[in-house]
Amino acid sequence: MFPNRFEYRRPGSLAEAVQILAENPDAKLLAGGHSLLPAMKLRLAAPSTLVDLSQIEGLRGIAANGALTIGALATYNQVHDSAAVRQAAPMLADTCGIVGDPQVRVRGTLGGSLAHADPAADLTAVVLALGGEVTVVGSGGERTIAADDLFVDLLTTSLAPEEIITEIRIPDLAGAKMAYEKHEHPASGYAVVGVAAVLAMGDGGTIRSARLAVTGATAKATRLSSAEAVLAGKTVRTETIAAAAAAAADGLEINGDLYASADYRRHLVGVLTRRALERATG
Amino acid sequence: MSAILDPTRKLVGQPIKRREDPRLIAGAGAYLDDIKLTGMVHAALVRSTSAHGRIKSIDAGTARGMPGVLAVFTGEDFADLNPLPGAWTAGGVQNNVNTPRVLAIGEVHQVGDPVAVVIAENAYQAADAVEAVAVEYEDLGVVVDAKKATEDGAPQLHENAPNNVVLKWSCGKEAAEVDTALAAAEVRVQQHLVNQRLIPTSIEPRGSIGRYDPGTGDYTLWTTSQAPHVMRLLITAFVMGIPENKLRVISPDVGGGFGCKIFCYYDMALMLALSKKLDGRPVKFFEDRSENYLTTTHGRDHITDVEIGATKDGRITALKVDTHANLGAYFSTIAAGIPTTLYGRMVAGCYKIPNIRVDVTAVYTNTAMVDAYRGAGRPEAAFVIERVCDLVAGATGVDPAEVRRRNFIQPEDFPYDTGIGMLPYDSGNYEPALDRALEIVGYAGLRAEQAARRERDDRKLLGIGLSSYVEVCGVAPSKWIGLPGEGWGAGLWESANVKVHLTGKVVVTTGTLPHGQGHETSFAQLVADELGVPYEDIEIKHSDTLGTPFGFGTYGSRSAAVGGTAIYKSVAKVREKAKKLAAHMLEAAEADIVWEHGRAYVKGSPDAAKTIQDIALQAAVAYDLPGEMEPYLDETTYYDPPNCTFPFGTHVCVVEVDRETGEIALQRYVAVDDVGNVINPMIVDGQVHGGIAQGLAQALYEGAVYNDQGELVTGTMNDYAIPKASMVPTYELERTVTPSPTNPMGVKGAGEAGTIASTPAVANAVIDALAHLGVNHLDMPITPEKVWRAIGGGAS
Structure with missing residues (x-):
């Protein structure tokens, strides 16, 4: 459990951090470290340089103004405890309370989770379903990436090597119904399958639009577009929810492992979609 | 505190908080990796990536030139060290023993086999250099499954073990006799049972520090061991060929073991030999978690077929058990005794079964060695017989509780001989524990609720699982367990010394030792009561071969029943001597002396008493001792018990199973245990809690899995x-x-009962929930997907 040799840098500004990344192509950012450090100790990751973001000001704040803005270094516990988050996106607050274990929630960060893009992370699907976006800073300045465009493949995002997520924005979802349902791996605590559902509601109990995302079942957090299509414009009824659940796994390339086969995960995608929709609308 | 200081208050039976805990919780303990010695260097191992291969070449040239690296050694450098000893061969049969060397020479037999050792100034440098050592292997073919390993054409691990068979062993009646009974049975059931491989996972992994003193030629070994005296014997007399008195072995604070720290491992002799090669610089090896999972011993791993005969009213008339026990790549220290004496001879459980036959085939495979793991044979036996009870219930329609009740050994039957070679069960009264467990859980109500849910076609089904167990602790006597009988290579007695120092303070040294059990508390309670000195005045010393009398160590729930009895008897000897001296001091006849709470007085004159402290002073200053009496209150006992002890009880588990996903929720867990008299009920409760957690984890969560290349997937x-x-x-x-x-304290042992009882209780509960859907067995760990598939999920 001894990592390979690495340089440790602790920049005082984003500009300095970006410069270190640009100069060291295999450098890695250190936020909470709870995914990165175990990988380094197992020598599955061997970055030449760790860039500790902890001394950079302004990356931890949480602000609400209709939309929600969360600093990339806000820890799961901070997000979970934030009244603003609970008011604007209760599913996000709740999920930050069930990620990993207490140690992970004290150290782990929302920005770190999204940048790491673990195929079984909880927050990737949650932020994707919430229609979130991230602000990133790199050598070319600042840009915004929608969650829909952020997750590219297994542990791969559309961030350029020298780009750093600085904040996560969740749009104003006033009146939306939302819930995240998860089947947890007994060892890792990661999602074997997790389904996040967000329903924007129109008049008379109709669903104006639906955003659903799955994690754990696929190489990256993925929208459940078939289920979304079933729900859009419908009223909330048992039959509608059942139809969405039945369609949820359509078109997904689902993985299997020692704990759960692809068949079983496919089944869970349907069940958890139904349960998420029931809880969101219940 | 004042209550504890009061010598008239009985402490045995009180839930006194563990005196060890403030130190350990506050981080003031000293575990192996906390020990830093002057000049100490660090060893790291190059481990085989091949599960079965011939070593073609080892290139350590680059590694030798790396920063901080002092040396790299391979197996040939330690050709003068013998292979590790096999200390328990199965009794009465041929054992094809192949034990590992400190570093592999020529061939490797599992992924993780140590093939070279790097010594560096710090652990980081050693780890880096390990990666730079290049080893080439010629693939010799891999087999990981115990049954496949015995098939013709399977890769052969060791020359002297054709078809990879370590041993074939049996107990009970002749097969033909049991077959006849099976054929005559009103009801017959067959079942294939897999008791999956487990990884013990003590919080602290394993390691050793070796130090050689070039001046005296003495060696010192600090090691994470449950049995330091036995390690000293095995390392000196069997591995290194040096005099036993030239080695001192110290077990520092040990962070859990569950059995995996009983054994003689490669790193122990290796660190000593390395320190000698390095002119006495201490050398530390401490495995990381990945190494711990790969190469520290695993547990269980049985493949079993059972045939059961029963009457229509649920009485078991015949039981035939055929088990393949996977022992892994080599013969670990006491591996052969686990699936034979401690498993085969316990298969009857707490039932009167007239016809039993058990056949065991122990097998080598390209996997980590398997040896004793919490319960060691008895969990495997309890799983078989408790699944058998439920299978009989299913086949006859008799309630599972009633099946157990109808087959129980009765109180008047004790001592009871099961007829399969175990010593007679010492005492038992099984029905009250069953009745009480059923009463606490509300059994009748739960059965009604279960039926109602089935009737309503509820999504969440209810399952109730029972496990009535008996196990064997404090295994002894030496003449039974030893080489001519059950094959254990030595005795299984324990010793203890009790000294009352001049100031009245008491020091107890014991050959047993804690790795989490709370010996220092329980033993001090015992001594306080029996000697009448304040609890705070008693020190329990252990874990160092210098300064403690020989002991076989802590495992098999034997510390209280065997080691505790040695203390009890030493205290009694001290008390007898103190009474003699008190009689002299009081100028009375010994027969007139009354001993009460550490005070001796002449019958009728309690005010003119001599305290144990007065007497200890008199014994130590020795100005005026009677007759031939030697100075000092100092007594030692070597205690070899006349029998084992047999704790028992009934556990009941209640689960909810979600028909939609197969998810299992543990609703209730009731345990009624009988471990004999209890010294510290809080410590016993803690043992039961931990044991149940480990056992239910086997039922639902844990399982070590190898792929076809012999790589540990988990x-x-x-x-x-x-x-x-x-x-x-x-x-x-x-x-x-x-x-x-069996012993004067009436204790039985409580360290493993929870693990033994809980696995079948939980498995039976899940299977019970699905019984009406035609499910009568599921292999462990019972994951949600297995449940989902068993009730039709995934069927196309």
Whole structure:
């Protein structure tokens, strides 16, 4: 459990951090470290340089103004405890309370989770379903990436090597119904399958639009577009929810492992979609 | 505190908080990796990536030139060290013993086999250099399954073990006799049972520090061992060929063991030999978790077929058990005794079964060695017989509780001989524990609720699982367990010394030792009561071969029943001597002396008493001793018990199973245990809690898995699911008390009961929930997907 040799840098500004990344192509950012450090100790990751973001000001704040803005270094516990988050996106607050274990929630960060893009992370699907976006800073300045465009493949995002997520924005979802349902791996605590559902509601109990995302079942957090299509414009009824659940796994390339086969995960995608929709609308 | 200081208050039976805990909780303990010696260097191992291969070449040239690296050695450098000893061969049969060397020479037989050792100034440098050592292997073919390993054409691990068979062993009646009974049975059931491989996962992994003193030629070994005296014997007399008195072995604070720290491992002699090669610089090896999972011993791994005969009213008339026990790549220290004496001879459980036959085939495979793991044979036996009870219930329609009741050995039957070679069960009264467990859980109500849910076609089904167990602790006497009988290579007695120093303070040294059990507390309670000195005045010393009398160590729930009795008897000797001296001091006849709470007085004159402290002073200053009496209150006992002890009880588990997903929720867990008299009920409760957690984890979560290349797929805690606090229920514990007649304290042992009882209780509960859907067995760990598939999920 001894990592390979690495340089440790602790920049005082984003500009300095970006410069270190640009100069060291295999450098890695250190936020909470709870995914990165175990990988380094197992020598599955061997970055030449760790860039500790902890001394950079302004990356931890949480602000609400209709939309929600969360600093990339806000820890799961901070997000979970934030009244603003609970008011604007209760599913996000709740999920930050069930990620990993207490140690992970004290150290782990929302920005770190999204940048790491673990195929079984909880927050990737949650932020994707919430229609979130991230602000990133790199050598070319600042840009915004929608969650829909952020997750590219297994542990791969559309961030350029020298780009750093600085904040996560969740749009104003006033009146939306939302819930995240998860089947947890007994060892890792990661999602074997997790389904996040967000329903924007129109008049008379109709669903104006639906955003659903799955994690754990696929190489990256993925929208459940078939289920979304079933729900859009419908009223909330048992039959509608059942139809969405039945369609949820359509078109997904689902993985299997020692704990759960692809068949079983496919089944869970349907069940958890139904349960998420029931809880969101219940 | 004042209550504890009061010598008239009886402490045995009181839930006194463990005196060890403030030190350990506050981080003031000293575990192996906390020890830093002057000049100490660090060893790291180059481990085989091949599960079965011939070593073609080892290139350590680059590694030798790396920063901080002092040396790299390979197996040939230690050709003068013997292979590790096999200390328990199965009794009465041929054992094809192949034990590992400190470093492999020529061939490797499992992924993780140590093939070279790097010594560096610090652990980081050693780890870096390990990666720079290049080893080439010629593939010799891999087999990981115990049954496949015995098939013709399977890769052969060792020359002297054709078809990879370590041994074939049996107990009970002749097969033909049992076959006849089976053929005559009204009801017959057959079942294939897999008791999957487990990884012990003590919080602290294993390691050793070796130091050689070039001046005296003495060696010192600090090692994470449950049995330091035995390690000293095995390392000196069997591995290194040096005099036993030239080695001192110290077990520092040990962070859990569950059996995996009983054994003689490669790193022990290797660190000593390395320190000698390095002119006495101390050398430390401490495995990381990945190495721990790969190469520290595993547990269980049985493949069993059972044939059962029963009457229509649920009485078991015949039982035939055929088991393949996977021992892994080599013969670990006591591996052969686990599936034979401690498994085969316990298969009858707490039932009167007239015809039993057990056949065991122990097998080598290209996997980590398997040896004793918490319960060691008895969990495997309990799983077989408790599944058998439920299978009989299913086949006859008799309630599972009633099946157990109808087959129980009765109180008047004790001592009871099961007829399969175990010593007679010492004492037992099985029905009250069953009745109480059923009463606490509300059995009749639960059965009604279960039926109602089935009737309503509820999504969440209810399952109730029972496990009535008996196990064997404090295994002895030496003449039974030893080489001519059950094959254990030495005795299994224990010793203890009790000294009352001049100031009245008491020091007890014991050959047993804690790795989490609370010996310092329980033993001090015992001595305080028996000697009448304040609890705070008693020190319990252990774990160092210098300064403690020989002991065989802590495992098999033997510390209290065997080691505790040695203390009890030493205290009694001290008391007898003190009474003699008191009589002299009081100028009275010894027969007139009354001993009460550490005070001796002449009958009728309690005010003119001599305290144990007065007497200790008199004994030590020795100005005026009677007759031939030697100075000092100092007594030693070597205690070899006349029998084992046999704790028992009934556990009941209640689960909810979600028909939609197969998810299992543990609703209730009731345990009524009988471990004989209890010294510290809080410590016993803690043992039961931990044991249940480990056992239910086998039922639902844990399972070590190898792929066809012999790679451990569950090689990290990310894949291998040890239970978290959130995954276990609240335990509802009670006890019945049936004292053991085997020892004067009437104790039986409580370290493993929870693990033994809980696995079948939980498995039976899940299977019970699905019984009406035609499910009569599921292999462990019973994952949600297995449940889902068993009730038709995934069927196309």
